[in-house]
Amino acid sequence: MLEADLEEVITSNFSMIGSDALTRVKDGILDKGKPHPRAYGTFPKVIKEFVVDKELLTLEAAIKKMTSMPAQKLGLSDRGKIAPNLIADLVVFELNQIKDRSTYSNPHQYAQGIKHLLVNGQFVIKDYQQNNNLPGKVLCPV
Numbered sequence: 379m380l381e382a383d384l385e386e387v388i389t390s391n392f393s394m395i396g397s398d399a400l401t402r403v404k405d406g407i408l409d410k411g412k413p414h415p416r417a418y419g420t421f422p423k424v425i426k427e428f429v430v431d432k433e434l435l436t437l438e439a440a441i442k443k444m445t446s447m448p449a450q451k452l453g454l455s456d457r458g459k460i461a462p463n464l465i466a467d468l469v470v471f472e473l474n475q476i477k478d479r480s481t482y483s484n485p486h487q488y489a490q491g492i493k494h495l496l497v498n499g500q501f502v503i504k505d506y507q508q509n510n511n512l513p514g515k516v517l518c519p520v
Contacts, residue, residue, distance in 0.1 A: 388424070388443075389434050394451065395424055395443040401514075404486045413485050419478030422489035426477050437473065454517060466499035 387393050399417035403409060416423075421444055428434045435443075449458025456465050475491030488508070495503035500513040 385428075385432075385434055388428055393443065394447045395421070395440070396448055397421075402486065404488060409486050412482070415478065415480035415482060415485050418480035418485065418487060419489050422471075422476045422491070423478035425471075425473070430473065430476075452517075457517075466496050468494070468496045470494040 388395070397416050397420040399414060399420070402413055402417045424435075424440055424444070425437070429437050429440050446458040449455075456463075457467055460468070470493045472491040472493060477490045479487040479490055481487070492503055493506055494501065498513040498515070500511050501509060502511050502513065503509070
């Protein structure tokens, strides 16, 4: 892939941002093998590289491409936006600290700069510390 092609696609009003990586956890059964770094760092990488460093996307545009656009396309009407009665999948991060740390040689590395992460309204990361809470579930659009 050429960087210029990637930049053209990612800045298009029609593109969304997602990952085809499997769920991973640094410790336990899901830490086996050498997954692609995107398994841990797709979204932090986009924010750091295309929003902060290259300024090709606004933060708002990047977040929309990662949240409401895919949710709408997949028919997940209760996700992708912050509004009453919607599922709370939220991340609070430090814009100037967010960074993908996963590499090809050492892929099992969580991103830095994530202060809080809520999945289905429950904390998975609170004050930069991951807990053992696993509130995620497989989503099947209706």
